[in-house]
Amino acid sequence: xxxxxVKKKIESHVKDRYGMSLYGFIKQKVEAEALHDSEIxxxxxxxxxxxxxxxxxxxxxxxxxxxxxxxxTYGKGAIEMFKHIISDTDxxxxxxxxxxxxxxxxxxxxxxxxxxxxxxxxxxxxxxKRREKRLAETRWRSRRIGDLINIRDKINSMGIDSRITNxxxxxxxxxxxxxxALTVATTTVMIGRKHYFRFNNSKYTHEDxxxxxxxxxxxxxxxxxxxxxxxxxxxxxxxxxPQATEEQSKYTRFREAWxxxxxxx
Numbered sequence: 001x002x003x004x005x006v007k008k009k010i011e012s013h014v015k016d017r018y019g020m021s022l023y024g025f026i027k028q029k030v031e032a033e034a035l036h037d038s039e040i041x042x043x044x045x046x047x048x049x050x051x052x053x054x055x056x057x058x059x060x061x062x063x064x065x066x067x068x069x070x071x072x073t074y075g076k077g078a079i080e081m082f083k084h085i086i087s088d089t090d091x092x093x094x095x096x097x098x099x100x101x102x103x104x105x106x107x108x109x110x111x112x113x114x115x116x117x118x119x120x121x122x123x124x125x126x127x128x129k130r131r132e133k134r135l136a137e138t139r140w141r142s143r144r145i146g147d148l149i150n151i152r153d154k155i156n157s158m159g160i161d162s163r164i165t166n167x168x169x170x171x172x173x174x175x176x177x178x179x180x181a182l183t184v185a186t187t188t189v190m191i192g193r194k195h196y197f198r199f200n201n202s203k204y205t206h207e208d209x210x211x212x213x214x215x216x217x218x219x220x221x222x223x224x225x226x227x228x229x230x231x232x233x234x235x236x237x238x239x240x241x242p243q244a245t246e247e248q249s250k251y252t253r254f255r256e257a258w259x260x261x262x263x264x265x
Contacts, residue, residue: 007054010044023058026051030060034068066113074100079114086111086122089129093119147215148173148182151224155261172209176261180226181209185240186217196239206234211261216242226257 011022018025029035029043037051044051055062071078078100085096093107100107111119148164148171155162155175162175173180181204188195197216204212206229214225223242231254232238238251246252254260 003053006050010046010050010054013044022054023060026055026058027060030055030063034063034065036063036065070110082110082114089126089133092123092126144182144184145171147184147222150222151180151182151213154258158258158262160261167208169208173213176263178210178261179208180211180213180261182213182215184215184217189239191239194241196241199238199240201232201238202235204234206230206232212238214238214240216240218242224256224258225251225254226260227251227254228260 007022014020014022014025020028026040029040035043037055038048041048041051067079070082074081082096082100085091085099086093088095093111094104096111097104097107108119111122115122145164152162152164152173152175155173160176162173164171164173170181173182183199183201183204185197185199187197189198190196197214199212199214201212210229212227212229212232214227216223216225225240227238231251240251241249242255244252
């Protein structure tokens with residue numbers, strides 16, 4: 001019996017028994033179930049070489065024997081877990097090795113098996129991304145310190161001594177017996193037809209500050225709201241409209257209200 005006739009007979013068998021084409025059957029067995037040619041051949045009662053021939057005819061590669069062995073050893077989904085861990089910029093081969101409890105060298109070999117190329121270039125890219133992240137954080141801290149310095153200088157110009165200090169959790173301004181915490185918004189969100197600056201107060205408690213200074217970074221100028229702790233609900237989001245009237249927002253009375261800092265606790 002010729003190859004075409006045998007193939008047609010097997011296709012008919014697969015269609016009747018499994019409800020799919022021979023191509024779909026082999027593809028599922030190889031890519032989804034990670035079966036070898038001999039195992040697929042056993043399912044259909046044909047020779048291993050026949051399955052190899054059909055697979056090549058359909059352009060389907062061999063099953064990944066390594067991935068199968070790895071998942072048999074470390075559990076279903078172990079390959080995806082390996083990829084998930086190593087994709088994190090802050091994780092390294094050592095971190096993957098700790099998770100699976102094998103050596104770093106073994107992690108390096110497994111990486112190359114999974115991805116088909118050495119970890120070296122990925123390592124370089126991660127180093128570059130970490131440097132960029134540190135630089136961005138440094139710039140952010142510099143801008144935040146700069147905003148605190150401007151606030152300190154503003155208060156000092158009023159004849160009230162003030163200084164910046166680090167509480168261990170964040171930098172604050174101490175002045176006239178008050179502790180001032182700063183939060184900054186540089187973009188707005190549309191609420192109704194107006195653009196509001198939103199400040200997330202969830203990281204603060206009333207023990208962290210006596211006044212919360214909300215700084216709205218507008219294109220024209222910076223607008224400060226000096227809001228007493230008792231006027232800020234804990235763990236909330238404060239929405240501010242710099243140009244609002246007192247009828248439009250209860251926070252308007254705190255806009256540039258530096259005079260509130262002149263009073264002692």
